Structure formats: structure tokens, C-alpha cells
Amino acid sequence: MKLLRLVVLTTMIASGGVAVAQDYAFKVLAHRGSNEIKSGGAWEPLKTGATLQEGDEVKLGANSYIGLVHSTGKPVEVKTEGVHTVKELQSKVPTGSSVLHKYTDFILSSHDEGAANRLTATGAVTRTSSPAAPGTIKVFLPENTSVFSNNVLIRWEVKENEGPYEVNVLNFFEEVVKKVETAEGSYLLDLTDPKFANEQQIMVVVNSKANNKVASGKYYIKKMQPAEYDKIASLVRGISSEAGEEGAIGKVLMAACFEQNGLLADAILAYEQAKKLEPGAFDETYEEFMLRNKIK
Amino acid sequence: MKKFWLNCLLATATVFALMWALSKLTKLEMFDAFDPIGQALSDFELTDYAFSRLREDPKVDDRIVLVNIGYLSRAGIAEQIRIISKYKPKVIGIDSFFYCEGGLRDSINCPAAFDELGNMMLSNAIQEAGNVVLVSKVHQTRKAYESGANVYDSMAYSDGIFQEYADFGFANLATEATYQEDVKICRSFFPSVDVNGKRELAFSVKLAMHFDSTSVDKLFKRDKEEELVNFRGNVEMQDVKSKIERGKDLATTQYPVMFPALDVHQVFAEDFEPDLIRDKIVVMGFLGSRFGDPAWNDKFFTPLNRKVAGRANPDMFGVVVHANIVSMILNGDYIDELEEWHKYLIAFIFCYFNIALFFYINAKYPVWFDSVSLVLQVVQIVLLMGLTIWVFYKSAFKLDLTITLAAIALSGPTMEFYDNVLYSLVRIWKNRRLTNQPEEVLTPDK
Numbered sequence: 198m199k200l201l202r203l204v205v206l207t208t209m210i211a212s213g214g215v216a217v218a219q220d221y222a223f224k225v226l227a228h229r230g231s232n233e234i235k236s237g238g239a240w241e242p243l244k245t246g247a248t249l250q251e252g253d254e255v256k257l258g259a260n261s262y263i264g265l266v267h268s269t270g271k272p273v274e275v276k277t278e279g280v281h282t283v284k285e286l287q288s289k290v291p292t293g294s295s296v297l298h299k300y301t302d303f304i305l306s307s308h309d310e311g312a313a314n315r316l317t318a319t320g321a322v323t324r325t326s327s328p329a330a331p332g333t334i335k336v337f338l339p340e341n342t343s344v345f346s347n348n349v350l351i352r353w354e355v356k357e358n359e360g361p362y363e364v365n366v367l368n369f370f371e372e373v374v375k376k377v378e379t380a381e382g383s384y385l386l387d388l389t390d391p392k393f394a395n396e397q398q399i400m401v402v403v404n405s406k407a408n409n410k411v412a413s414g415k416y417y418i419k420k421m422q423p424a425e426y427d428k429i430a431s432l433v434r435g436i437s438s439e440a441g442e443e444g445a446i447g448k449v450l451m452a453a454c455f456e457q458n459g460l461l462a463d464a465i466l467a468y469e470q471a472k473k474l475e476p477g478a479f480d481e482t483y484e485e486f487m488l489r490n491k492i493k
Numbered sequence: 494m495k496k497f498w499l500n501c502l503l504a505t506a507t508v509f510a511l512m513w514a515l516s517k518l519t520k521l522e523m524f525d526a527f528d529p530i531g532q533a534l535s536d537f538e539l540t541d542y543a544f545s546r547l548r549e550d551p552k553v554d555d556r557i558v559l560v561n562i563g564y565l566s567r568a569g570i571a572e573q574i575r576i577i578s579k580y581k582p583k584v585i586g587i588d589s590f591f592y593c594e595g596g597l598r599d600s601i602n603c604p605a606a607f608d609e610l611g612n613m614m615l616s617n618a619i620q621e622a623g624n625v626v627l628v629s630k631v632h633q634t635r636k637a638y639e640s641g642a643n644v645y646d647s648m649a650y651s652d653g654i655f656q657e658y659a660d661f662g663f664a665n666l667a668t669e670a671t672y673q674e675d676v677k678i679c680r681s682f683f684p685s686v687d688v689n690g691k692r693e694l695a696f697s698v699k700l701a702m703h704f705d706s707t708s709v710d711k712l713f714k715r716d717k718e719e720e721l722v723n724f725r726g727n728v729e730m731q732d733v734k735s736k737i738e739r740g741k742d743l744a745t746t747q748y749p750v751m752f753p754a755l756d757v758h759q760v761f762a763e764d765f766e767p768d769l770i771r772d773k774i775v776v777m778g779f780l781g782s783r784f785g786d787p788a789w790n791d792k793f794f795t796p797l798n799r800k801v802a803g804r805a806n807p808d809m810f811g812v813v814v815h816a817n818i819v820s821m822i823l824n825g826d827y828i829d830e831l832e833e834w835h836k837y838l839i840a841f842i843f844c845y846f847n848i849a850l851f852f853y854i855n856a857k858y859p860v861w862f863d864s865v866s867l868v869l870q871v872v873q874i875v876l877l878m879g880l881t882i883w884v885f886y887k888s889a890f891k892l893d894l895t896i897t898l899a900a901i902a903l904s905g906p907t908m909e910f911y912d913n914v915l916y917s918l919v920r921i922w923k924n925r926r927l928t929n930q931p932e933e934v935l936t937p938d939k
Contacts, residue, residue: 226553227754229730229784245755246769262730262785264750270552272726272750291550341569369758369783397762419761459614491610 221248222283223265223273230261230370249283256280334359334403334413337492339461341417345429347389349418350466351401355382359405366393367400367415374399378406388420396420418462429458445475449482461490501849504911508844508903512896538680538893543885544724544796551725554820555753556704558582558773559728559812561780562589563757568611571618573760573777578622580770584703586626586696588664588778588812591615591651612654620658626699627651628664631686645688662699666814667719668793677807678794679814681721684712697818704774708823721828721891723821724797726751728813732785745808746797752816756784774819778812830891837896844900847873851908866905873901 225247232243233256240256243263249255255275257263263275267290275281335354351364364384366375374392377384386401393399398419404412421429436450452467468483487493560577562570570589577585591612593603600607619625632647648663650656663686668677685694694702702709712720726748733743753769781788792807793814799805809817821827831839850869855862877894884892 224555226555226750226752227728227730227756227784229732229756242764244765245753245759246766248766260732260734264730264754266553266555271550272553272748274749276731340566341572397764398758422763491608 221268222251222253223249223267223286225249226264226266226272228261228263231258232256232261232263233258249286251283253283254280255283255286333411334362334405336401336403336413336416337465337487338401338416338418339490339492340414341419342462343419343421343425343460344388345421345426345433345455345460345463346466347387348466349386349388349401349462350383350469351386351403351416352383352465352469353403353413359407359411361406363404363406363409365402365404367402368396369398369400371400386418388418429455429460432458443474445471445478448474449479452486456486456490461492465492497852498849500911500916501845501852504848504852504908505841505845505904507911507915508848508900508907509841511903511907512899538796538801540881540885540891540893541796541798541801543882548886551748551751553751553753554725554816554824555769556773556823557752557816557819558769558775559752559754559780559816560760560775560777561754561756561784562587562777563779563782565757566611567591567605567608567615570777571611571614573757574615574618574622574625576760576763577770577775577777578618578624580767581772582624582770582775583772584624584626584700584774585622586628586662586700586774586776586815588628588696588776588815590628590630590649591655592649593652606652612652616654616658619655623658624703625659626696626703627655627659627661628696629661629693631663631665631688631693645686648688648693660699660703662694662696664696664811664815666793666811676794677792679722679809680796681719682818683719684717695818697815698822700774700776700815700819701822704819705823708825711825712822712827715827721830722795722814722818723826723828723889724795724817725820726817727795727797727809728752728754728780728816729808730784732783732787745799745806746795747799748797752813752820754780754784756780758783776812776816776819778810778815780810780812826889828885828889828891831893836893839894840896840900843873843897844904847901847904848908851905852912855908855912866908870901870905874898877901 225243225245227245228243233240234243234247234249235241235254235256236250243255249265255263257275257278257280259278261278265273265275265286267273267287269290271291273286273289273291275286334356337352337354338349353362361378361380362382364377364379364386365373366377366386368374374396375390398417401416401418402413404410432454433451436454437447448467448471452464452471455461455464455467464486468479468486471479472483484493560573562573565573570587574585574587591605593606595602597603598606605611619627627650629651630649631645632649633645634647637644637646650661651659665683665686666677666679667681667683668679670677682695682697684698685692687693698709698712701712727744727746728751729744729746729749731743733741755765755769759765779788779791780786787806789807791811793809793811794805794807795809795814798808847869851862851866854865858865877898881892881894884890
């Protein structure tokens with residue numbers, strides 16, 4: 198009886214262990230760059246914490262990285278651009294060479310071999326499109342904001358002999374996604390532009406076309422997550438039904454609602470729309486809003 | 494025979510006197526200009542080899558999630574806290590100070606103090622999260638500093654607006670750095686420090702306490718003022734745009750990703766699975782402007798660095814050092830080490846018997862003495878170095894045999910010096926004493 202109990206117990210423990218081990222093949226610990234996962238049908242963006250099962254594939258973008266943990270708890274790095282199957286990644290899991298083996302490797306290997314190329318590093322910096330004098334152009338936007346609307350009004354302080362201006366829209370990796378030239382002091386950015394379809398967060402930098410050293414700082418604009426979007430959308434619907442969507446008062450009420458929810462770029466747009474509808478009527482309110490939120 | 498053992502004892506004492514004299518000379522820094530090797534190796538410890546290359550591969554600890562705050566403003570960090578706390582972590586640690594250093598509260602030295610909206614947002618986010626641990630700093634006032642004693646009598650906290658709803662733990666780590674931007678080598682930490690009679694706990698200890706208070710009991714039972722950190726691994730990624738360099742292994746440490754980590758934009762885009770955060774320890778801190786940024790701000794040299802001595806790049810951000818300490822506390826896998834007197838006793842025993850052996854070889858086989866003693870010294874040193882690494886790997890015990898190795902290295906030449914010079918001088922002195930004595934006039938008996 199004791200033997201039977203032992204056999205049953207051992208089988209249960211063993212099956213439990215296998216179940217845990219089969220729960221996932223890998224889990225994503227960290228990643229950078231544009232990486233995707235194919236779990237069944239289509240390729241989808243990779244998320245940190247996502248699990249990879251047998252048969253799944255991951256696609257690594259250029260200059261990207263994925264840090265994975267195997268179900269055994271051992272880490273695996275993926276650095277090579279292209280598609281990698283889980284089976285292929287499993288073969289990269291460290292098998293745990295013995296310390297004696299490592300010690301022998303260490304003793305026998307030379308870590309101080311003279312490098313073949315001794316001219317890899319330079320004594321110079323690379324100056325990219327980052328503004329050399331940030332803050333020279335004052336943009337009337339918060340430095341970091343989420344947006345509800347499809348448009349963002351980018352307005353800046355116009356000075357003599359600075360124009361025309363260039364509005365640069367950059368992605369997270371600071372690559373220019375869109376560049377617009379304008380002689381005006383504002384630009385209405387359309388977030389539904391297909392160029393921004395894959396960008397969850399963008400940066401805006403305004404500079405003088407004649408002298409790109411005269412530039413603004415970076416202003417981060419983030420698209421809202423669906424859950425939060427729905428919440429704000431229901432508030433906006435409520436205000437529209439009460440005060441009307443097209444009137445100036447409706448726009449000002451909308452701006453107040455946006456401000457309360459920290460959506461300052463949307464509030465600016467609503468105030469500007471109200472200003473157009475009723476010139477001069479809400480200038481003071483708008484000015485107070487700008488000062489209150491340290492935008493001006 | 495008794496004289497033989499006495500000579501061994503005196504020669505051993507000479508070895509220790511020589512080591513003492515050398516240590517005093519190096520402390521005076523008299524010959525530093527002509528001692529580049531000594532300077533390069535001054536930070537070297539043999540167990541670093543075990544940490545960086547030779548130990549068993551550690552396992553990932555996914556109970557601790559790191560979040561990069563980059564160069565975000567206080568409002569940006571507030572937004573990160575708000576997003577993270579939605580996913581119900583057990584505790585959120587923020588490895589950043591929100592104060593004006595040096596009390597300089599003007600718009601040039603501390604513009605953040607005037608960002609009322611940002612400060613309000615951060616304060617609210619901390620309050621609403623309800624499980625935030627902020628960093629504090631143990632300080633010495635000028636009086637304590639000038640006394641030269643290892644006494645801390647002051648604390649620095651973030652501004653008052655952030656204090657009410659947060660817990661605090663000091664972020665100071667044990668290094669030889671004299672200021673924040675100095676070269677920082679971290680091997681250990683102080684679990685607690687007495688500040689004006691009040692016991693202050695380290696940031697990592699506070700985080701572990703919030704997660705699993707029983708794990709901290711084991712730490713306190715050890716009752717050690719300073720604990721060695723059993724480094725598990727790092728969080729480092731490379732940003733390699735050049736195609737030629739992309740295939741190269743450019744990591745500064747052997748275990749580059751040992752904790753789950755989220756970059757600045759990944760938090761805002763909520764680009765992670767909820768389970769990654771739920772019931773975990775989230776530590777927010779600086780990991781560069783983005784993953785792959787080779788910034789040196791708040792970066793330490795640790796035993797995981799692939800270059801164990803000499804000039805190298807720092808390898809680990811401060812927030813990852815804290816994560817390693819938390820992991821060690823939760824796992825209870827501490828590193829034990831020898832007491833100081835143990836080190837001297839072992840060195841004495843080895844030195845004494847080496848000298849006895851050398852005296853014997855010198856007496857019996859004088860022709861072979863030089864070559865045999867050299868071989869014996871080298872073999873012993875290599876074996877003891879191997880033993881140090883093996884013991885560290887087997888039982889996480891730091892067998893610091895530096896004094897023993899130095900004593901063995903000095904025992905051969907010192908024994909010769911003792912035998913040929915000191916002992917001969919004593920003999921000459923004794924003979925002179927005898928020959929200088931007035932001659933006895935022997936008068937013949939009449």
C-alpha cells in the first residue's frame with residue numbers, strides 16, 4: 198500500500214512538473230526595437246512578459262534585441278535580425294557546462310589578444326538632428342501629453358528673421374517620420390496620417406529652416422489607450438449633447454473637460470477652435486489656462 | 494630542533510613585518526607614480542573571476558521588474574506610476590530623489606521645484622498607488638565628517654510634498670567613491686545604518702520587506718554590518734547601428750538580462766502583459782535615456798564586469814544593483830566570508846610551514862633550493878587561487894586568501910634574506926661581542 202501511495206505521489210509530482218515545464222517555452226523579459234511574434238496566424242507586435250509556445254516565431258527588427266527566459270529559468274538573448282523559431286531558440290538555451298570546464302576554458306583562452314583593428318573608436322562626437330540650442334523656439338505645448346483627438350495644434354512663438362520653419366515629427370528612435378515646411382507660426386498635425394499608424398508615441402521639434410540650430414525642445418505626444426479613449430469619448434459625448442459640439446461655449450467646456458483629464462493638447466485645440474468661432478470672447482480664459490499649465 | 498622551529502618563527506615574523514612595511518609604504522602613496530600595475534590591480538579580487546566567468550549560470554528572477562524612467566520629468570514619472578499601479582504590483586520602488594541638492598531652491602539650480610503641476614501630479618500618483626518606497630540618503634554633517642569617524646548623523650529625503658504617503662529606504666551603496674560622479678565599485682551594501690540612534694534600513698531591504706517580510710528576518714539574523722552582494726545578473730542591451738559591429742558580443746557583463754525590464758515608451762504604450770507586473774516588485778530608475786544608451790550616470794563597476802582589473806567601462810546601473818540585492822534577500826543566498834583574524838591565522842600557518850620546508854631544503858639540497866622553492870610557491874599559489882574560486886562556486890563562501898598568497902610569495906626570498914643576512918649579522922655581532930672582550934692574562938703558576 199505504501200509502495201502504491203509512493204508511486205501515485207511520484208507520478209503526480211512528475212506530471213505536475215511536466216505541466217509547469219510545458220506551460221510556456223519562453224517568456225519575454227525585455228526587448229528593444231521593432232519586434233514581432235507569430236503565434237498561430239498573423240504577426241503581432243511583441244510585448245514584454247509575453248509567452249512563446251512551441252511552434253511560435255519571433256521576428257527581430259534591425260538593431261533590435263529580445264531577452265528571453267526559458268521555462269528552466271535560464272536566459273537567452275536574441276540579437277540577430279530576422280525570423281527565429283522557438284525550436285531554434287531552444288537549442289540556444291545554455292546547457293550548464295561544469296565549472297571545471299569553464300575554468301579550463303578560461304585558463305586556456307586568452308582575453309588580452311591584441312585587437313586586429315585598433316582604429317575602431319574615434320575622438321569625435323556625432324551631431325545628429327538633435328537641437329543644438331533647445332528652447333530657442335518656444336512651442337505652446339506641454340512637454341509630454343496624451344491626445345484624444347486626431348489633430349494636434351502645434352503653435353510656436355514667431356520671431357523676426359527666423360522663418361520659414363520646419364516641423365519635424367520623430368518616432369521613438371528619433372527618426373524623422375514627417376517633415377513639414379511652413380512660414381506660419383502653427384501647424385495642425387493630423388495623427389490619422391498613415392505615416393503615424395505604427396507610432397504610439399511621437400516627438401515634435403520645430404526649427405528654423407535657415408538655421409537649424411534655432412530649434413525648439415522635444416515635445417512628446419502619445420496616443421491614448423483604447424480603454425482610456427472610451428472613457429473620455431463618453432465624457433465628450435455627454436458635453437456635446439448638453440452644450441452642442443459646434444458652438445464656442447461647447448468648445449470651451451470641452452477644453453475644461455480635457456484639462457481636467459490632463460489632455461492639454463486637446464484643450465489647446467478646443468480653445469483655438471472657440472477663439473475662431475468667437476474672436477476675443479475667451480482670450481482671457483485661454484490665457485489663464487496657458488499660464489496655469491505652464492505652457493506659456 | 495628547538496632552534497630550528499625558533500628560526501622558522503622568526504623568519505615568519507620577518508615575512509609579516511615586511512608585509513606590514515609594504516602596506517604602510519603603499520598607504521603613503523610614495524611610489525604610486527612608479528606603480529602602474531599595483532594601481533591597476535588595487536580593485537581586483539580573485540572571486541571576481543568566479544562572478545564574471547566561472548560560476549554556474551544563475552536563473553532569472555522575474556519577481557523584480559525594472560522600469561526605465563530615462564530623463565522623464567516628475568510629471569512623466571507620475572504618469573508611469575499611475576500606469577504601473579493599475580496592474581497591482583506589490584510594491585513600487587522609485588530609485589530617484591525629488592529634492593534640490595544642497596538646499597539650492599532657485600530656478601537655475603532647481604527648476605523642478607517650480608514645476609508645481611508636475612510635483613502635484615507626482616505626489617498624487619504616490620498617494621494613489623499607496624505602496625511606494627522612495628530613496629533617502631544617509632549623510633554626515635560637517636562635524637561628523639571632520640571627526641573622520643564612520644558615523645552618519647543626518648538623512649536627506651525627497652521634498653515634503655512626496656513624503657507623507659511613501660516609505661523610505663536609503664540608497665547609499667558601499668563604494669570608495671568620494672562623490673556621486675566618482676568611479677564606483679560596488680561589492681557590498683549596508684543593510685541598516687544607525688543614524689542618531691534610529692535604525693535606518695536600506696532601499697533594497699525595504700522593498701524586500703514589503704514583498705516578503707520573512708525573507709528580511711534571515712538577513713537580520715546574520716547580524717552583519719556589511720553584506721557582500723551575490724550579484725545575479727544585469728540588465729544591459731546594446732544599441733548597435735553599425736552593421737559591422739552588430740554581430741559582436743559587446744556586453745560588459747556575462748549575464749546581460751536577469752530581470753524583466755520595461756523601457757520608458759513601453760510603459761506609456763502599456764506594451765507589456767499584465768502578469769509581468771501583478772504582485773511583483775517594480776523598481777523604477779535610470780537605465781539610460783532608452784535601452785541601449787551607453788550612459789555612465791549612476792553606473793557602477795561590479796564583480797560581474799568582464800574586465801576584472803584595470804581600466805574598463807562601468808557595467809551596472811544603480812537600480813540594477815538594488816534589484817540584485819533584493820533578489821539576494823528574497824532567495825536568502827548570501828555570501829559568507831572569513832573573519833579578519835582567520836585570514837591572518839591561515840596566512841601564518843602557511844607561511845610558517847613553507848619556511849620550515851625551505852629551511853629543510855636549503856640545508857639538505859642547497860643546490861636545488863632556488864628552483865624547488867620557486868616551483869613550490871607557484872604551485873601553491875595556483876592551487877589556492879583555484880581553491881578560492883572552487884569554494885566560492887560550491888558554497889558561496891568568499892575565501893579571501895590574499896594575505897596567505899602574499900606570505901607564500903614572500904616566504905622564499907625572506908627565508909633566504911633571514912638566513913644569509915639577518916642570521917649572519919646576528920652571528921657576526923655575537924662573534925664581535927666575544928672577540929671584543931678583554932683578553933684574559935694567564936700567568937704561569939709559580
